[in-house]
Amino acid sequence: MWKWLHPYANPEVTYHFTGKLIPWFKYLSLALLSVGLVWALAFAPADYQQGDSFRIFYIHVPAASLSMGIYFGMAIAAFSSLVWQLKLADASAAAMAPVGAVFTAIALFTGAAWGKPMWGTWWVWDARLTSELILLFLYLGVIALHNAFEDKNLAGKAAGILTLVGVINLPIIKYSVEWWNTLHQGSTVSKLGKPSMSLDMLWPFLFTFFGFAFLVAVIVCIRFRTEILARNSMRPWVKSLVLAESK
Amino acid sequence: MQFDSISAFFAMGGYGFYVWLSYGVSALLLVLLVINSKLRNKTIKKHIAQKQKREQKLRQAAKQQAQDTTKNIDQSSEKTHQDSDAKEVLS
Numbered sequence: 001m002w003k004w005l006h007p008y009a010n011p012e013v014t015y016h017f018t019g020k021l022i023p024w025f026k027y028l029s030l031a032l033l034s035v036g037l038v039w040a041l042a043f044a045p046a047d048y049q050q051g052d053s054f055r056i057f058y059i060h061v062p063a064a065s066l067s068m069g070i071y072f073g074m075a076i077a078a079f080s081s082l083v084w085q086l087k088l089a090d091a092s093a094a095a096m097a098p099v100g101a102v103f104t105a106i107a108l109f110t111g112a113a114w115g116k117p118m119w120g121t122w123w124v125w126d127a128r129l130t131s132e133l134i135l136l137f138l139y140l141g142v143i144a145l146h147n148a149f150e151d152k153n154l155a156g157k158a159a160g161i162l163t164l165v166g167v168i169n170l171p172i173i174k175y176s177v178e179w180w181n182t183l184h185q186g187s188t189v190s191k192l193g194k195p196s197m198s199l200d201m202l203w204p205f206l207f208t209f210f211g212f213a214f215l216v217a218v219i220v221c222i223r224f225r226t227e228i229l230a231r232n233s234m235r236p237w238v239k240s241l242v243l244a245e246s247k
Numbered sequence: 248m249q250f251d252s253i254s255a256f257f258a259m260g261g262y263g264f265y266v267w268l269s270y271g272v273s274a275l276l277l278v279l280l281v282i283n284s285k286l287r288n289k290t291i292k293k294h295i296a297q298k299q300k301r302e303q304k305l306r307q308a309a310k311q312q313a314q315d316t317t318k319n320i321d322q323s324s325e326k327t328h329q330d331s332d333a334k335e336v337l338s
Contacts, residue, residue: 041270042248042256052260056269063273102280109276110269117265215277219284226288233295246296 011228012237014088018221025221029214036207044204054201056114061188062209064107066216067135068170070100074142075167078160090156091231093163094146095223099216101139108132119183127176128184131169138166152231 040058047054074096081089111129112122123129142159149155177186188197197205232238250256259266 037270041266042250045249046260051262053262053265055259055262055266059269059273098283099280102276106273106276109272113265113269113272117262219280222284222288226284226291229288229295230291233298238295239299242292242295243299245292 009086009088011088011091011232011235015225015228018225022218022221025214025217029211029218032207032211032214034211036204036209036211039204040208044201045198047201050118053114053117056110057188058205058208060107060110060114061205062212063103063110064132065209066212067100067104067107067132068173069213070096070103070216070220071135071138071163071166071170074100075163078156078163081156082160082164087153087156087231088228090152090160091227092220092224093142093156093160094227095220097139097142097146097159098223099219101136101143103212103216104132104136104139108136115183124183126182126184127180128173128182131173131176134169135166135173138162138169142166 036058040055044055044058046052074093077089077093077096080086081093108129111132115124116122141162145159145162146155149158176182177184229238229242257263257267
């Protein structure tokens, strides 16, 4: 496996490889999202208790689980950068942070807009909401640290340590609805075992979830390639590539 | 289709404001993120290209200067030769 993985530690190979992946991810995401969102808005049944406000679910839940998934990915990248000094892992962590921050903001905002008609308030300081807000602040801290140092290796180290410390927040978010009494409802889509929702709601959810997941992949690839270029700007391959494109 | 008419679709059973606000703000944030990512990619490429052009110019200027100075040295050394010749003739 290491032999197979080895070339991807080379920034030039990875730059061209991710460039080939982007169109696939883009069209998959466009197809899944357009089908999923139309299905979610117009064809999925209304919830028997929450009525049509339930349609916020199809954005809120994918955004929330992706906000945690991206953080987990960023933590793996930060760990491999700190332990094995992989420079590309630093670049990928820096690429993931802003995307994760936006998805956390979407989860928080759609949650508030769903909470207002259902709970009667935009915001409560309960465990689920507060820990998700902390996740947003962790993302902002990581972004700030990546930009705080001229020396990108140093910046990656500082941001990586913050990322790894913040991992403790992930299980807190996940299990907050079980550990504490909260306004937030329990999970509807359990990943292992049978989901507790009907199939005509589960299908559009899966479409939007994977649609957003591939959208994350597209944006992370774009930002990752930007980071690779910025960190290798003195290399001959970057110079010739940039000059060829600028003509 | 869950809705009888377009207006019922926009009303969302009374939750229209919250549903469309959620979808609208999410779309806006994602569009901004995509635009920002693409713009950053472009500006980085532009910066690297500009820096390179500047370096090329500097390198050329340095070469030019080096040529000029060697020319000057040649000329001045010729001059001293002529001077010494003249001195020899005088003496």
